Amino acid sequence: MRGLDLEIHKGDFLAIVGPSGSGKTTLLNLIGALDTVTGGKVEVFGQDLSGMSRRERAELRLRSLGFVFQAYNLVPVLTALENVEFVLELRGEDGGRGATAMSVLEDLGLGELADRRPNEMSGGQQQRVAVARAVAAKPRLVLADEPTANLDSENGELLLKMMRQLRDEHDMTFVFSTHDPLVVSYASRVVTLRDGKIVSDIRKGSGSEAPGDATEAN
Amino acid sequence: MAVTSTLRIAWRNLGRNKKRSSLALAAIALGQFVFLAVAALMHGYMGEFHASITGPMIGHAQVHAEGWLDDRSIDLTIDGVGDVLDEIRTDPAVEHVSARIYAPVLTALTEEGFMSFVVGVDPDAESHDAGLLPGLEAPGLMGQGRVLIGSGFARRYDIEPGAELALVGQDVDGSIASGLFTVTEIVSSPVDIVNNLGIVMTLDDAGELLAMYDQAHEMVIHTRDIDTVGETVARLSALPALADLEVLSWREIVPQMVVMFEMVDVMLLVILGIVFVAAAAGIANTMLMATFERKHEFGMLLSLGCGPSRLARMITVEAVTLGLVGVAIGTALGLGLLLITQQTGLDYAALGGASDSYEASYKGLHLSSLVYPRLYASDVFAGMIAVFLTALLSVVWPIMRIARMEPMEAMRL
Numbered sequence: 174m175r176g177l178d179l180e181i182h183k184g185d186f187l188a189i190v191g192p193s194g195s196g197k198t199t200l201l202n203l204i205g206a207l208d209t210v211t212g213g214k215v216e217v218f219g220q221d222l223s224g225m226s227r228r229e230r231a232e233l234r235l236r237s238l239g240f241v242f243q244a245y246n247l248v249p250v251l252t253a254l255e256n257v258e259f260v261l262e263l264r265g266e267d268g269g270r271g272a273t274a275m276s277v278l279e280d281l282g283l284g285e286l287a288d289r290r291p292n293e294m295s296g297g298q299q300q301r302v303a304v305a306r307a308v309a310a311k312p313r314l315v316l317a318d319e320p321t322a323n324l325d326s327e328n329g330e331l332l333l334k335m336m337r338q339l340r341d342e343h344d345m346t347f348v349f350s351t352h353d354p355l356v357v358s359y360a361s362r363v364v365t366l367r368d369g370k371i372v373s374d375i376r377k378g379s380g381s382e383a384p385g386d387a388t389e390a391n
Numbered sequence: 392m393a394v395t396s397t398l399r400i401a402w403r404n405l406g407r408n409k410k411r412s413s414l415a416l417a418a419i420a421l422g423q424f425v426f427l428a429v430a431a432l433m434h435g436y437m438g439e440f441h442a443s444i445t446g447p448m449i450g451h452a453q454v455h456a457e458g459w460l461d462d463r464s465i466d467l468t469i470d471g472v473g474d475v476l477d478e479i480r481t482d483p484a485v486e487h488v489s490a491r492i493y494a495p496v497l498t499a500l501t502e503e504g505f506m507s508f509v510v511g512v513d514p515d516a517e518s519h520d521a522g523l524l525p526g527l528e529a530p531g532l533m534g535q536g537r538v539l540i541g542s543g544f545a546r547r548y549d550i551e552p553g554a555e556l557a558l559v560g561q562d563v564d565g566s567i568a569s570g571l572f573t574v575t576e577i578v579s580s581p582v583d584i585v586n587n588l589g590i591v592m593t594l595d596d597a598g599e600l601l602a603m604y605d606q607a608h609e610m611v612i613h614t615r616d617i618d619t620v621g622e623t624v625a626r627l628s629a630l631p632a633l634a635d636l637e638v639l640s641w642r643e644i645v646p647q648m649v650v651m652f653e654m655v656d657v658m659l660l661v662i663l664g665i666v667f668v669a670a671a672a673g674i675a676n677t678m679l680m681a682t683f684e685r686k687h688e689f690g691m692l693l694s695l696g697c698g699p700s701r702l703a704r705m706i707t708v709e710a711v712t713l714g715l716v717g718v719a720i721g722t723a724l725g726l727g728l729l730l731i732t733q734q735t736g737l738d739y740a741a742l743g744g745a746s747d748s749y750e751a752s753y754k755g756l757h758l759s760s761l762v763y764p765r766l767y768a769s770d771v772f773a774g775m776i777a778v779f780l781t782a783l784l785s786v787v788w789p790i791m792r793i794a795r796m797e798p799m800e801a802m803r804l
Contacts, residue, residue: 205694207694207798207799207802208797208798208799208800227699227797231693231696231697231698231699232696232698234694234798235695235696236696238696240694242694246687246694248400249407249688250399250400250407251400255396258396259396262395262396263695263696263697
């Protein structure tokens with residue numbers, strides 16, 4: 174990241190675009206407290222990540238963040254349902270975990286795959302389970318790295334609609350790194366990166382380009 | 392992390408690399424099995440040895456006149472035997488007590504003479520299972536000049552029931568003692584000295600022969616609980632009738648045997664150490680490989696908010712599950728062997744290629760090549776604890792590595 178200054182607002186449906194190597198994934202990892210901040214300042218929900226211990230960062234990820242990785246990253250020994258339930262279990266949610274997890278899977282058209290393990294599913298199905306896992310606990314912020322990369326446009330659209338519905342109903346915020354025009358078309362805001370710098374920041378609907386509108390991630 | 396997922400993931404992870412987990416399980420199970428098998432054989436062998444030591448010859452405790460145990464002099468006697476016995480029997484821990492007289496004599500049979508040993512006993516008191524004459528209808532066969540002789544003794548000198556033996560020795564006053572006795576029965580005693588040299592007669596007959604009236608050389612005590620024999624001995628020593636006598640537990644009488652038992656315990660500890668190493672190698676190898684292979688997965692779990700301590704718990708549960716399943720298999724095999732052999736016994740002689748088992752006695756101690764294995768719950772638990780600790784130790788390094796990892800750092804590997 175070079176001189177990057179970005180503020181993400183509650184309820185944003187933000188797509189980060191840019192060529193490979195532009196720093197999209199790195200930016201997501203920094204916001205998600207997955208990597209160490211070596212310079213500058215990253216604040217998430219008012220908390221400075223560089224001042225947080227490993228345990229505090231883990232707690233932040235658990236309580237407030239959801240992740241969708243490009244390579245799915247499901248727990249290989251758990252079924253689809255158990256993978257989704259696992260995050261709820263980590264958060265200490267007791268009653269109705271199974272029902273919540275199942276409902277999210279069904280919303281994504283995965284009800285029939287609930288008992289399958291990752292190696293028994295296609296890439297696209299695994300990706301949808303990964304999304305289900307990320308959103309099941311309704312975190313305040315979901316960070317998704319190329320969430321539609323392995324999906325056909327029908328499933329991609331289903332996924333984005335569901336995410337947008339979650340944003341609308343639960344005030345969740347979504348940040349995507351993507352090359353997919355479909356994601357960009359659904360995004361309420363599009364940030365373009367090049368060589369670690371923001372080259373444009375467009376909020377749709379307002380019609381205005383707003384570089385420098387944001388603050389954190391510096 | 393909830394217990395359910397931790398256990399579920401740990402258990403299923405063991406099945407991810409079946410070959411590796413099977414090898415680790417085999418190593419642990421074999422270690423536990425070998426430990427239990429050796430422990431069972433040792434306990435069986437030493438148990439028999441222990442029973443022999445604390446059985447008919449030495450008992451759990453003994454009473455003597457001061458110095459008799461070292462000198463075996465005929466005139467170092469316990470006087471007032473009846474009163475002493477009565478007082479010993481007042482202790483609730485005492486199950487059996489019997490007085491004995493020992494004296495070497497010269498025995499003449501027709502024109503032949505040989506050394507033998509007079510063993511004066513109370514037939515009633517010696518007929519219990521741990522007595523010198525277990526299960527023998529002795530009272531009718533002894534007394535008033537009628538004696539029993541040991542089977543080895545009878546065989547060596549070709550003595551049959553009905554034979555008359557002339558005994559000559561020294562009485563308690565130093566005078567010549569002599570008497571004529573009739574053999575009524577040949578007995579096979581668990582005690583070597585009775586079997587090979589013994590002329591067993593009643594205390595009255597022996598007292599008459601050796602001028603020992605209401606006197607004895609030794610009192611052998613069997614208690615209800617051998618583990619508390621030290622306390623029983625302390626109580627008996629304080630009795631007024633035993634004030635001038637020495638009361639010793641079997642541990643004080645044969646300290647060398649105590650050392651031997653302790654050596655067996657040390658040996659079992661060494662074997663347990665070997666089990667420990669085998670288990671450590673199996674578990675550590677499996678866990679290290681599993682950790683190296685799953686760095687990406689651990690990174691993913693960390694990114695989901697699983698703290699290092701939760702991951703550590705998961706890996707620990709995995710290692711402990713592996714270890715305990717191995718122990719369970721080893722224990723099942725060990726118990727199987729025990730079930731097969733505890734009825735029939737295991738013949739060392741046969742294992743060594745001999746066609747027959749042997750029985751031998753040495754200094755009154757009965758030894759047999761046939762061993763009945765015994766296992767204690769503590770043996771099973773010892774193996775279990777050793778493997779449990781090994782499992783904990785074997786995950787220390789993988790856990791330390793995980794604790795230092797950033798999620799993305801791990802996922803990039």
